[in-house]
Amino acid sequence: MINNIVLVGRTTKDMELKQSSGGSAYVQFILAVNRTFKDGNGEQQADFITCVAWNKTAETLSKYVQKGALIGVEGRLQVRSYEKDGSRQWVSEVVINRFTFLESKRSTTPESGTMGNYQQNISSGNPSNSFHTANYQSPFQTATVMAGRTTVNVSDDDFPF
Structure with a gap:
C-alpha cells in the first residue's frame, strides 16, 4: 500500500506549538x-490543506516557519473521526514526516512579510529580489536567476552521441 503526499505551498498563519493529552508536541x-489552473476570471485558485506535525518536526516548524512562508512537505493522508453534538465529524489531514524551507529567511522577514518584500522591491524599481516570491512555481527559472545566468548555449558538439 502507498500513502504518500508531497505538497508545496504557503502557510496561512504563524505556527502555534501545542501539547497533546499524552504530552507530545x-x-x-x-x-x-x-492549483495548476486559473478560474474563468483568470484568478489563481488554491486548495487549503490541513497539516499536522509531531514532536521535533513540530518544534522546528513552530520555531522557524511564519505566516506566508513557502515550504514543501512530505507525509501521509490521515482520515479520522470524532463525535460532536451527537454526530460523527470527519477530518482529513496530512501528517508530515519531512518538510523543506523553499525560500531564504531574509525574503520572509516578519517586518515586511513575503509579499510586502516583493511589493517593496517592485515599487522601488528594484525587482532584483522579487523572484523569491514571483517565480516559486518555476524552480528552474529561479535557479537560473540565482546563479546569475539568463541563457545556456549548447551546441551539437556538446553531446556525446
Whole structure:
C-alpha cells in the first residue's frame, strides 16, 4: 500500500506549538497550495490543506516557519473521526514526516512579510529580489536567476552521441 503526499505551498498563519493529552508536541496548520489552473476570471485558485506535525518536526516548524512562508512537505493522508453534538465529524489531514524551507529567511522577514518584500522591491524599481516570491512555481527559472545566468548555449558538439 502507498500513502504518500508531497505538497508545496504557503502557510496561512504563524505556527502555534501545542501539547497533546499524552504530552507530545504538535502543530496543526493550513497550507495554501496553488492549483495548476486559473478560474474563468483568470484568478489563481488554491486548495487549503490541513497539516499536522509531531514532536521535533513540530518544534522546528513552530520555531522557524511564519505566516506566508513557502515550504514543501512530505507525509501521509490521515482520515479520522470524532463525535460532536451527537454526530460523527470527519477530518482529513496530512501528517508530515519531512518538510523543506523553499525560500531564504531574509525574503520572509516578519517586518515586511513575503509579499510586502516583493511589493517593496517592485515599487522601488528594484525587482532584483522579487523572484523569491514571483517565480516559486518555476524552480528552474529561479535557479537560473540565482546563479546569475539568463541563457545556456549548447551546441551539437556538446553531446556525446
